[in-house]
Amino acid sequence: MTSSRLVRFSSDAPHMTEEEARAVQESFIREHGLDQGEVSTKINAAAQLLLQGDHRGAVRAYSAIAEQHPEERGTCESQIGAAYYFLGEYERAITSYEAALEHGADQDMMNDNIEEAREAIEKKANGEDPSSDSGGGVSPLTLIIGVIVVALILYFVF
Numbered sequence: 001m002t003s004s005r006l007v008r009f010s011s012d013a014p015h016m017t018e019e020e021a022r023a024v025q026e027s028f029i030r031e032h033g034l035d036q037g038e039v040s041t042k043i044n045a046a047a048q049l050l051l052q053g054d055h056r057g058a059v060r061a062y063s064a065i066a067e068q069h070p071e072e073r074g075t076c077e078s079q080i081g082a083a084y085y086f087l088g089e090y091e092r093a094i095t096s097y098e099a100a101l102e103h104g105a106d107q108d109m110m111n112d113n114i115e116e117a118r119e120a121i122e123k124k125a126n127g128e129d130p131s132s133d134s135g136g137g138v139s140p141l142t143l144i145i146g147v148i149v150v151a152l153i154l155y156f157v158f
Contacts, residue, residue: 074103
């Protein structure tokens with residue numbers, strides 16, 4: 001089973017392009033001499049779908065991984081929640097984040113994600129753009145990059 005230690009990202013994190021995010025990912029793998037096992041390869045492929053904006057594809061991929069590797073359900077559910085969040089399906093995102101909590105995902109991170117999804121629901125109900133950032137939060141691209149880096153750390157280091 002993987003460790004529950006996760007990297008936290010601040011709102012001060014620099015914004016990266018997709019190309020820069022891939023370069024960071026590849027550099028991390030090279031620098032740490034990390035071997036990609038079967039599950040890790042699947043997780044990386046699903047993370048790439050999320051990064052590329054294929055959120056429905058990411059949901060399908062992470063769901064399949066969770067079925068094939070139940071020990072990874074917490075991580076998969078958290079990423080499914082992120083995909084639903086980016087699709088604007090905030091209630092489904094919350095459901096996935098709660099499932100992630102039940103399967104060992106980091107409590108603080110999932111609670112933060114749940115709160116962010118609830119705020120998006122409220123903004124939407126008030127006729128505001130849920131993707132607008134009036135509170136100094138993290139951009140969607142930074143969140144995706146965070147998802148990928150966390151997945152790398154969980155599956156390659158621990």
